Amino acid sequence: MELLEEKIRTEGCVKGQGILKVDSFLNHQLDVALFEKMGKAFAKRFAGEGVNKILTIESSGIAIATSTARYFDYCPVVFGKKVVSLNLDNEIYSSDVYSYTKQQAYKIMVSKKYINKNDRILIIDDFLANGKAVDALINVINQAGATLVGVGIAIEKGFQEGGALLRQQGIALESLAIVDEMSVEKGIVFRDQSEKK
Amino acid sequence: MELLEEKIRTEGCVKGQGILKVDSFLNHQLDVALFEKMGKAFAKRFAGEGVNKILTIESSGIAIATSTARYFDYCPVVFGKKVVSLNLDNEIYSSDVYSYTKQQAYKIMVSKKYINKNDRILIIDDFLANGKAVDALINVINQAGATLVGVGIAIEKGFQEGGALLRQQGIALESLAIVDEMSVEKGIVFRDQSEKK
Numbered sequence A, B: 001m002e003l004l005e006e007k008i009r010t011e012g013c014v015k016g017q018g019i020l021k022v023d024s025f026l027n028h029q030l031d032v033a034l035f036e037k038m039g040k041a042f043a044k045r046f047a048g049e050g051v052n053k054i055l056t057i058e059s060s061g062i063a064i065a066t067s068t069a070r071y072f073d074y075c076p077v078v079f080g081k082k083v084v085s086l087n088l089d090n091e092i093y094s095s096d097v098y099s100y101t102k103q104q105a106y107k108i109m110v111s112k113k114y115i116n117k118n119d120r121i122l123i124i125d126d127f128l129a130n131g132k133a134v135d136a137l138i139n140v141i142n143q144a145g146a147t148l149v150g151v152g153i154a155i156e157k158g159f160q161e162g163g164a165l166l167r168q169q170g171i172a173l174e175s176l177a178i179v180d181e182m183s184v185e186k187g188i189v190f191r192d193q194s195e196k197k
Helices: A002-011 A032-045 A060-069 A132-144 A162-168 B002-011 B032-045 B060-069 B132-144 B162-168
Strands: A013-015 A019-021 A053-057 A077-083 A092-099 A104-111 A120-128 A147-157 A173-183 A187-190 B053-057 B077-083 B092-099 B104-111 B120-128 B147-157 B173-183 B187-190
Touching: A002 A032, A002 A147, A002 A173, A002 A187, A032 A060, A032 A147, A032 A173, A032 B060, A053 A060, A053 A132, A060 A077, A060 A120, A060 B032, A060 B060, A077 A132, A092 A132, A104 A132, A120 A132, A120 A162, A132 A147, A132 A162, A147 A162, A162 A173, B002 B032, B002 B147, B002 B173, B002 B187, B032 B060, B032 B147, B032 B173, B053 B060, B053 B132, B060 B077, B060 B120, B077 B132, B092 B132, B104 B132, B120 B132, B120 B162, B132 B147, B132 B162, B147 B162, B162 B173
Parallel strands: A053 A077, A053 A120, A120 A147, A147 A173, B053 B077, B053 B120, B120 B147, B147 B173
Antiparallel strands: A013 A019, A077 A104, A092 A104, A173 A187, B077 B104, B092 B104, B173 B187
8 A cells, every 4th residue: 555655654763673663653643544544445455255343452453443444334343452461251252462572471352242153354453573463363253253354454564474374374464565674774665565556 | 422322321231339331332342433423522512622633542542532533634643552660761751540440550651752832632532430541641731731622531420530620620521421320220320411412
């Protein structure tokens, strides 16, 4: 998605160790007009798939998922809650995640009331790197016996393994911008997705 | 806001000790169509005030703030991040909060890059009870020398002190539904706001 790539080029800041700061528009200050255009792009890429629910994870995924829902007939959005520890409860699906960014393990939890076997679910998140958060959301969908339609990501770090692992499993992964290389010296190289425009 | 009151009456669940569960539409599963109507209601109540930024707090405030921004000319949304501990940084405004719900102290932090003295800010959040989270956001706005236009809340617990304390300070507080009484036996009594419809 050209507009998103341009925004990353203009406002994104490459730090060492694979860190791309985009907090001016994606995950601290939020550009809602851009998110609605992203939502529209996801709707185009997952058209006709019968998506009836969007699943995301707090916090940065919520705004993008909210803006996306309007292009899927205002379907419900459910967000997985992160908890460091959890007394397991029969009314909850939970799955473990390890965050490399925060170097901390946590659980995500989703109430059983809000996902069921008739659901056709689109996962939405801001970033895909190692893919651990998306794996945990897929695990929750599987526990519920629901159908995973696909995964929509704003920015995929193509140089980390998450995207390749999901595609190898045959999962429909659509990332609006894929960063294949980045460095303070060379800047950002995006994967060519011009056929999708 | 009649529609929100009806939703609370239909789907809300009163638990003991002042707890109102509305996670089927407000803070776990999200009803985005409702949020847009709420956003429109906030826009009506704060019309002509020159709001150029919306400030909220993760996680439950984000979706409502996102839906509200579209009715304020797609102004930027900034969300305060909750951190249990924080190495204080010159580039960050921070303020302490005590959560009675979670019985835990935390800090909220907002980057200095995204609030400045020219901003006219509307605070948006899902719940107002003791008002500690809103106080912390106001503290951040004051540190930045920005102007607080007002506070827009989905559900105010009128039987707790947060709302009264804000109004005593002359702050323009608009709550779309105010619960004045609730109990498992008697159900929910809303404050009459019919003059605002």
